[in-house]
Amino acid sequence: MRARILACLVLAFVAQPIFAQAKRSITIDDYFTQADLFQVAYQSDYIAYTEGRWREATDDRKTDLWVASTQFAGAPCRLTSDRAGDRSPQWGLRPGGPVYFMGNRKREGDKRPPYDGSTQVWRITTDGLFERGSPAVGRTPEAVTRVEGGIDAFELFRELDDPKYLYYLVHVDKTQDDWSGLRSKYGKLEYGHGQNRLGQIWKLNFNTHRAEKIIDAGRNIREFAVSPNGKRIAMITTPDDKVVSFEGQSRVDVWDAATGKITALPDHEYRKKVPSPYAWLENLAWNGNSDRLAFGVVFDGYPAEVFLADFAAMEPAVVRFKRPPGMQFKGYGSPVQFVANTDLMFLAEDKGRVRVCVATEITKDEPKLTYLTTGDVVVESFDSSRRFDQGYEFAVIMATPTRFADVYVNPYVGKFRRVTNVNPQVDGWKLPQLSVVSWKGAGGQAVEGILELPPDYKKGEKVPLVVEIHGGPTTATYFRLQYWIYGRTLLPAQGYAVLCPNYRGSTGYGDKFTTDLIGRENDLDVEDILKGVDAMVERGIADPDRLAVSGWSNGGYLTNCIITKTTRFKAAISGAGIVDAVMEWGANDEPAYTMVFKQGLPWNAAGKYHKASPTYQLDKVRTPTLIHVGANDERCPPAHSRMLYRALKEYVKVPTELIVYPGEGHGISKYRNRRAKMEWDLAWLDRYVMGKK
Numbered sequence: 001m002r003a004r005i006l007a008c009l010v011l012a013f014v015a016q017p018i019f020a021q022a023k024r025s026i027t028i029d030d031y032f033t034q035a036d037l038f039q040v041a042y043q044s045d046y047i048a049y050t051e052g053r054w055r056e057a058t059d060d061r062k063t064d065l066w067v068a069s070t071q072f073a074g075a076p077c078r079l080t081s082d083r084a085g086d087r088s089p090q091w092g093l094r095p096g097g098p099v100y101f102m103g104n105r106k107r108e109g110d111k112r113p114p115y116d117g118s119t120q121v122w123r124i125t126t127d128g129l130f131e132r133g134s135p136a137v138g139r140t141p142e143a144v145t146r147v148e149g150g151i152d153a154f155e156l157f158r159e160l161d162d163p164k165y166l167y168y169l170v171h172v173d174k175t176q177d178d179w180s181g182l183r184s185k186y187g188k189l190e191y192g193h194g195q196n197r198l199g200q201i202w203k204l205n206f207n208t209h210r211a212e213k214i215i216d217a218g219r220n221i222r223e224f225a226v227s228p229n230g231k232r233i234a235m236i237t238t239p240d241d242k243v244v245s246f247e248g249q250s251r252v253d254v255w256d257a258a259t260g261k262i263t264a265l266p267d268h269e270y271r272k273k274v275p276s277p278y279a280w281l282e283n284l285a286w287n288g289n290s291d292r293l294a295f296g297v298v299f300d301g302y303p304a305e306v307f308l309a310d311f312a313a314m315e316p317a318v319v320r321f322k323r324p325p326g327m328q329f330k331g332y333g334s335p336v337q338f339v340a341n342t343d344l345m346f347l348a349e350d351k352g353r354v355r356v357c358v359a360t361e362i363t364k365d366e367p368k369l370t371y372l373t374t375g376d377v378v379v380e381s382f383d384s385s386r387r388f389d390q391g392y393e394f395a396v397i398m399a400t401p402t403r404f405a406d407v408y409v410n411p412y413v414g415k416f417r418r419v420t421n422v423n424p425q426v427d428g429w430k431l432p433q434l435s436v437v438s439w440k441g442a443g444g445q446a447v448e449g450i451l452e453l454p455p456d457y458k459k460g461e462k463v464p465l466v467v468e469i470h471g472g473p474t475t476a477t478y479f480r481l482q483y484w485i486y487g488r489t490l491l492p493a494q495g496y497a498v499l500c501p502n503y504r505g506s507t508g509y510g511d512k513f514t515t516d517l518i519g520r521e522n523d524l525d526v527e528d529i530l531k532g533v534d535a536m537v538e539r540g541i542a543d544p545d546r547l548a549v550s551g552w553s554n555g556g557y558l559t560n561c562i563i564t565k566t567t568r569f570k571a572a573i574s575g576a577g578i579v580d581a582v583m584e585w586g587a588n589d590e591p592a593y594t595m596v597f598k599q600g601l602p603w604n605a606a607g608k609y610h611k612a613s614p615t616y617q618l619d620k621v622r623t624p625t626l627i628h629v630g631a632n633d634e635r636c637p638p639a640h641s642r643m644l645y646r647a648l649k650e651y652v653k654v655p656t657e658l659i660v661y662p663g664e665g666h667g668i669s670k671y672r673n674r675r676a677k678m679e680w681d682l683a684w685l686d687r688y689v690m691g692k693k
């Protein structure tokens with residue numbers, strides 16, 4: 001690999017007043033004081049971002065829109081405060097012009113859009129926002145769309161200084177097949193198929209204020225992107241709106257404005273010439289000349305890839321971007337963006353870190369790769385403004401091992417500046433001691449993890465250890481400060497060490513490390529984790545008599561596996577976990593995961609399904625187990641948790657509790673439910689690990 005690495009970037013933080021104060025231990029209450037950052041949009045002089053905060057009275061976390069200046073001193077300005085779930089900010093071309101975004105606003109007594117709570121596009125002016133005497137107060141969002149039922153996505157078409165058109169996506173319900181008559185007659189029933197949502201793209205003219213439907217795809221549209229010249233629209237489409245269709249039947253369609261026709265890009269490269277046919281497609285990105293399209297291809301069990309479609313010839317050609325050895329793309333929603341016409345910017349994983357990278361000469365066998373962020377950083381999102389001779393302008397949402405995520409800007413070569421401080425209260429908290437640890441896993445393979453120690457931990461002390469196992473498994477735990485509901489930051493404040501192993505199958509450690517897990521679940525992953533526990537005990541960190549294991553999703557599944565193999569753990573916390581692989585294939589919303597890892601269907605790979613299932617070893621469990629699951633979880637249906645609970649409580653007679661959260665899906669989204677989970681977890685660990693009654 002030929003790589004050009006920029007000199008280490010200097011982090012020049014916004015000056016903050018420093019007050020002497022005693023640090024204190026954090027509590028569960030502190031979790032709900034956090035502000036979370038989600039999206040960022042950069043326009044040279046201004047950065048728009050969305051910030052979410054919790055509110056007990058409404059039992060939720062909602063996002064508002066903020067803007068920070070890269071040119072003027074002063075704190076960022078909050079532009080919306082009505083908790084309308086504002087998101088997906090986009091700028092026009094004129095500096096200081098309005099920012100456009102989606103949101104769901106309600107006005108009492110108004111049942112018509114845009115104030116009926118449906119998703120609409122809004123805009124708010126930023127003219128003079130950071131000039132003296134021009135406060136953000138009094139600026140009111142203006143509705144741009146008033147679409148019955150709301151929209152699903154939008155994109156601006158920019159010309160000269162201001163947007164000329166706004167394209168937006170809607171879906172219409174359609175019942176179609178031989179049984180459409182009965183389906184329509186009894187439309188309130190739930191059917192396995194035949195009821196569909198088909199996508200349409202509309203074009204709103206800002207001059208005439210009229211909208212016209214330009215695309216009726218006849219398929220579900222997951223995502224779309226308008227070429228900068230307006231001559232093409234790329235879409236990721238599926239036959240219907242089910243996840244099972246998205247996994248193996250999604251494709252990239254391109255609409256041509258001159259002919260009005262839709263053409264599917266050749267899929268041979270990303271369906272046939274890849275190790276799994278069940279890829280998810282995401283993140284369409286056009287280059288500046290509108291003759292090249294990039295999109296992400298994400299797999300269960302295999303590293304994510306980026307593919308390029310070249311429209312210079314009569315027929316578009318699709319090729320895979322040739323990743324340099326050792327580099328892995330970060331998939332599952334992370335952005336891909338062209339800067340200028342030829343430079344491709346993306347996020348890459350590297351041993352628990354996530355970096356912004358840019359590739360040039362992308363069609364060659366050895367693209368040139370430049371890391372734009374270095375050191376111990378985890379970038380969650382980015383947006384680039386432009387490229388110039390000496391470097392790139394871009395903004396990031398970024399966290400480090402000592403700071404929660406904030407917005408940073410890189411307006412000059414090699415120099416970052418922090419432009420937000422969204423969680424100043426953290427300065428008064430005692431924070432955990434973070435480090436990267438390594439050990440020999442299964443077969444002698446080097447394995448790493450993130451270790452969090454109590455804030456006042458002193459070398460040589462033996463402390464209780466909780467193993468927190470990440471989900472996926474095709475993802476990783478990152479080397480960043482993070483206070484979340486699964487234990488990080490909270491448990492160290494209670495005196496526990498927390499080990500987060502990046503076991504076999506995790507990303508960021510090379511392709512082989514990721515793919516080794518295929519066909520070896522409930523095997524390599526479990527041994528990697530248990531050997532990590534051994535290492536913490538041998539190093540005098542973990543008290544071998546006070547160990548616990550926990551996880552959510554695939555972490556819950558591995559927790560269920562581990563407690564069938566050892567009795568060394570005093571407590572287990574299984575969240576949204578899988579117990580039986582056949583039921584996993586038959587009942588969850590993404591069966592491809594199961595088929596990839598078990599290398600077949602239940603009837604032709606029965607042995608691997610059996611081996612991967614802790615079901616048949618539940619009689620060996622002796623660990624007191626707390627079980628959490630959302631009542632509406634389609635990813636890891638609650639039947640798995642109910643099966644585990646029945647086995648342990650009714651037959652094995654192990655102390656166990658089952659908590660089912662009404663209305664929740666695969667994640668817990670309500671304020672009260674998150675608090676309940678954390679309080680239950682602490683009480684469970686206190687009783688069975690610390691011996692408190």
